Every structure is written in structure tokens, then in C-alpha cells.
Amino acid sequence: MSAVLILTPLIVGGGWTAISAAAAGAAVALGLTVRSTAKEGLKAAEQEQAVAARNSVEVEVKNSEVLENVRTEQQIVLRGRDGVEVRVKRDARGRCVVCASGKGKTKAELRAFAERFTDRMTQCFVYNRVMTELKAKGFQVMSEERAQDETVNIRVRQWEG
Amino acid sequence: MPQRDVEISISKNGEVKVHIKGYKGKACVKFGAFMAEIVGKIKSQQFTNEYYEPDEKAAIRLEQKQGK
Numbered sequence: 001m002s003a004v005l006i007l008t009p010l011i012v013g014g015g016w017t018a019i020s021a022a023a024a025g026a027a028v029a030l031g032l033t034v035r036s037t038a039k040e041g042l043k044a045a046e047q048e049q050a051v052a053a054r055n056s057v058e059v060e061v062k063n064s065e066v067l068e069n070v071r072t073e074q075q076i077v078l079r080g081r082d083g084v085e086v087r088v089k090r091d092a093r094g095r096c097v098v099c100a101s102g103k104g105k106t107k108a109e110l111r112a113f114a115e116r117f118t119d120r121m122t123q124c125f126v127y128n129r130v131m132t133e134l135k136a137k138g139f140q141v142m143s144e145e146r147a148q149d150e151t152v153n154i155r156v157r158q159w160e161g
Numbered sequence: 162m163p164q165r166d167v168e169i170s171i172s173k174n175g176e177v178k179v180h181i182k183g184y185k186g187k188a189c190v191k192f193g194a195f196m197a198e199i200v201g202k203i204k205s206q207q208f209t210n211e212y213y214e215p216d217e218k219a220a221i222r223l224e225q226k227q228g229k
Contacts, residue, residue, distance in 0.1 A: 050165070
């Protein structure tokens with residue numbers, strides 16, 4: 001053994017593409033489907049109005065920073081079977097936020113779902129980044145499994161040439 | 162040919178535990194910095210006995226001297 005490190009994730013780098021990929025991964029895991037990836041201001045404004053008619057909560061993705069070239073109107077809209085809608089977007093400060101809304105849902109229920117989605121999105125973001133970088137460095141994946149507590153355990157190996 | 166194994170656990174909130182094996186000395190520090198650059202900030206780090214062993218190149222030189 002050499003060292004054990006504990007790392008806190010930062011959601012930076014990769015821009016909107018990386019955020020979109022992580023959001024899509026979280027959506028699949030939590031049973032959501034992609035409704036749209038709005039890019040036009042008008043569409044986004046219409047969706048804002050629709051959300052205003054329902055209960056909604058907004059959760060900031062911890063330690064996140066979307067690149068400056070991502071426009072505030074860019075967002076991903078996801079929908080669950082129970083009518084919950086999740087929108088992933090960047091706020092005015094450039095941070096990534098997750099907004100959950102839905103009729104018949106309490107704010108507490110929506111907040112819990114938004115936080116669960118945010119956690120899973122962060123996990124997907126980190127997973128994608130780690131796997132891409134390690135494979136580029138010549139590591140081979142020896143095993144990979146998801147534990148009952150939803151932790152992803154990966155074992156990689158590199159032969160020193 | 163020496164192998165380097167790394168065990169990575171990504172918790173459900175994205176926190177990452179990295180267990181680095183087979184790296185010694187500066188190589189271990191360098192790989193730790195690489196992982197931190199990929200993931201984010203180092204929350205804690207603990208070096209094990211192997212970290213304090215001399216780098217492999219230095220160990221080979223020592224063997225050559227003993228053979229003379």
C-alpha cells in the first residue's frame with residue numbers, strides 16, 4: 001500500500017457537454033426521461049412560466065462552476081413518471097443548479113428528489129471524468145461494481161513499462 | 162514488470178476515496194496530485210509504509226553497488 005486519499009468533487013471543466021452527460025446518467029438511474037434540451041431563450045421563458053404554476057425547489061450543485069460560455073438559457077429538462085420535472089441549468093453566477101417541480105408534491109418531497117438527483121449527477125460527472133482520464137493514462141479496468149449503498153467501486157491497473 | 166493498482170470508490174454524493182498501491186515516494190505524490198486534479202480538492206490523505214520506501218531506481222543502484 002502507498003497512500004489513501006479522500007477527494008471532494010468539483011464540478012468544473014468539460015462545460016455544458018460534461019454536465020449534460022452527467023445529468024443524462026442520473027436521469028437513467030432515477031427513472032427520468034429527457035424531455036428537451038432547451039437552447040432558445042423563448043422556450044426557456046415558457047418553461048419558467050409553466051414551472052411557476054407548480055410547487056418547485058431549486059438546489060445548487062455543490063462546488064460547481066459551469067464554463068462561462070454556457071448561456072443561462074441552456075438547460076436540460078427531464079420528466080419522471082410521477083409528473084416530477086427536473087431542470088438542470090446554470091444560474092447567473094455560473095453555477096449549476098437543479099430545479100425540481102411537480103403538481104401534488106410538497107416542497108420537502110421535491111427538495112429530497114432534487115438533492116438525490118444532484119448527488120447522482122455529481123457521481124456520474126466524477127465517474128465519467130475519472131474513467132476518461134485513467135484510460136487516457138493507460139490504465140485498464142480490472143473490475144467495477146455498484147455496492148448496495150450506491151457507491152461505485154472501480155479497480156484499475158497500470159503496468160509500468 | 163511492476164504493476165500499479167488503484168482502487169477508487171465514488172460514493173453516492175460524488176466523494177472519492179482513492180487507494181493507491183504500488184507507487185513509491187514521489188511517484189505516489191505525483192499520482193495523488195493527478196487524481197486531485199481530475200476530481201477536485203484533497204480532503205485528507207494518509208501515506209502508508211510503502212510510501213517511505215526509496216524510489217525503485219534508487220533501489221536498483223544500491224543492488225549494483227553491493228555486487229561489486
